Amino acid sequence: MKITKLETLRTEEFSNVLWVRVHTDAGPVGLGETFYGAGAVEAHIHDTLAGRLLGQDPLRIEALNRVMTDLPMAQASTGVEYRAASAVDIALWDLFGKVCDQPVHQLLGGLTCDRLRVYNTCAGYGYVRSHNIRPVDTWNLGASEGPHEDLAGFMGDAGALAENLLEDGITAMKIWPFDPPAQENRGLYISAAQMRTALEPFEKIRKAVGDRMDIMVEFHSLWNLPTAKKIARALEPYAPLWYEDPIRMNSPQALAEYAAATDVWVCASETLGSRFPYKDMLERDATHVAMVDLCWTGGITEGRKIASLADTFQRPFAPHDCTGPVGYAAAVHTSFSQPNTLIQESVRAFYTGWYRELVTEVPEIEDGHVLPMEGPGLGTELQPAVYERSDLTVRKSELT
Known part of the structure; x- marks a missing residue:
């Protein structure tokens, strides 16, 4: 079997998704995806990776992953080169599953559980829909109507939102009022x-639902170390489950100092590319939860290695x-295959909304x-309407 064509697709409406x-010459087609800077990633795939991949055996996934990431500028980053390699890698696993007539989670070792707890990232329908994503500026509040405008929900009445999530059986939520x-x-x-304003959502959640809701706090790497530590201390009475990306994820030493200053878990981070920076963080006790975005950090091939690395350090994967x-x-496929998966991030406004416009x-x-996905490969395809x-x-x- 040979790779005969690489095809990329992107839309103006969902401008960050590629x-x-x-x-292949045998018929099966694998589907992958990445996010942000779609045009730049598209160019790298066709101008650089195509020459390395066309004519190759698509089932040699490990070897092809190395071929895509052995460029001097593609070392442990989440830049264009790694996002491109991630998208192709996911497509290769989807293709492998179709060839074997098995879901990807089976190829990764099979299910480790029958269902996985999710938390709701409280984004809204228009969140991250802009070309250039910046915190607050691209929240796009009020851009569309629907029952799960959860970003406006946590900024307005986080207690009522927590009650609504519990009605859906969801017992964990992530918010970013800072x-x-x-x-x-x-x-x-x-x-x-x-500080008082940013703490209000936490007060409302605890007053409305008590300890029935776990709260994750997303900081988007926006704070310096002294201020991040100050915020961490102020939040501790509300018993958050974890603090995510409180500072820039470029200093294991600084993050270790932060982690030592609080009893709340530190989560790091989808902004890290490849397993090597995770190793640095784990060795310094700088992180308690390994969070990975498979579309940025090297695909499923690298993601499962990061999960195993975290497991070696007795840390959960999320x-x-x-x-x-x-x-x-x-x-979801990767989560089900890893024994140390703690919880899977999900966004109600996405999986009940625009995701369904795009995939089957x-x-x-x-x-x-x-629940585990069924069918060969990833178990989903682009909707026919996408091609039109x-x-x-x-x-x-x-x-x-």
């Missing part, structure tokens, strides 16, 4: 008034998803838990 389809002061003050300082529907499916199958969530969209851009590189 899909990759890997075609982003506005971080943007205003460039992450250098938080005033007493800003795949990221606040991007696209194919990446979400890949994360979305992971089923029942009583606050995601007027805002679709398609580029192909073919074996000659």
Whole structure:
């Protein structure tokens, strides 16, 4: 079997999402995805990776992953090169599953449990829909209507939102009310008034539902170390489950100092590319939860290695998803195959909303838990309507 064509697809409406389809001379086609900078990733796939991949055996996934990431500029990053390799890698696993007529989680070793707990990242329908993503500026509040505008929910009445999530069986939620002061003050300082305002959602959640809801706090790497430590201390009375990306994820030493200053778990981070920076963080006791975005950090091939690395350090694995529907499916397959998966990130506004406009199958969530996906490969395809969209851009590189 040979790879005969690499095809990329992106749309103007969902401008950050890039899909990759890997075609073969035997017929099966693998589907992959990445997120952000779709045009730049598209160019790298066709201008650089196509020459390395066309004509190769698509089932040599480990070897091809190395071929895609042995470039001087593709070392332990989540930049264009790694996002491109991630998308292709996911497509190769999807293709492998179709050839074997097995779901990806079976190829990775099989199910480690029958269902997995999810948490709801409280984004809204328009969240991260802009070309250039910046905290607060691209929240796109009020951009569309629906029952799960959860970003406005946590900023307005987080207690009512927590009650609504519990009605759906969801017992964990992630919020980021510290982003506005971080943007205003460039992450250098938080005033007493800003602190009180940012703490209000936590007060409302605990008053409304008590300890029935776990709360994850997302900081988007916006704070300097002294201020991050100050915020951590202020939040501790509300018993958060974890603090995610409190500072830039470029200093294991600084993150270790932060982790030592609080009893709350530190989660790091979908912004890390490949297993090597995770090793640095784990060796310094800087992180307690290994979060991975398979669309950024090297695909399923690298993601499962990071999960195993975390397991070696007795730490849980928690795949990221606040991007696209194919990446979400890949994360769910990987989560089910890893024995140390703690919880799977999910976004109600996405999996009940625009994900369904783009793919044929979305992971089923029942009583606050995601169920294994069925069918060969990832178990989902692009909707036929995607190929008919007027805002679709398609580029192909073919074996000659």
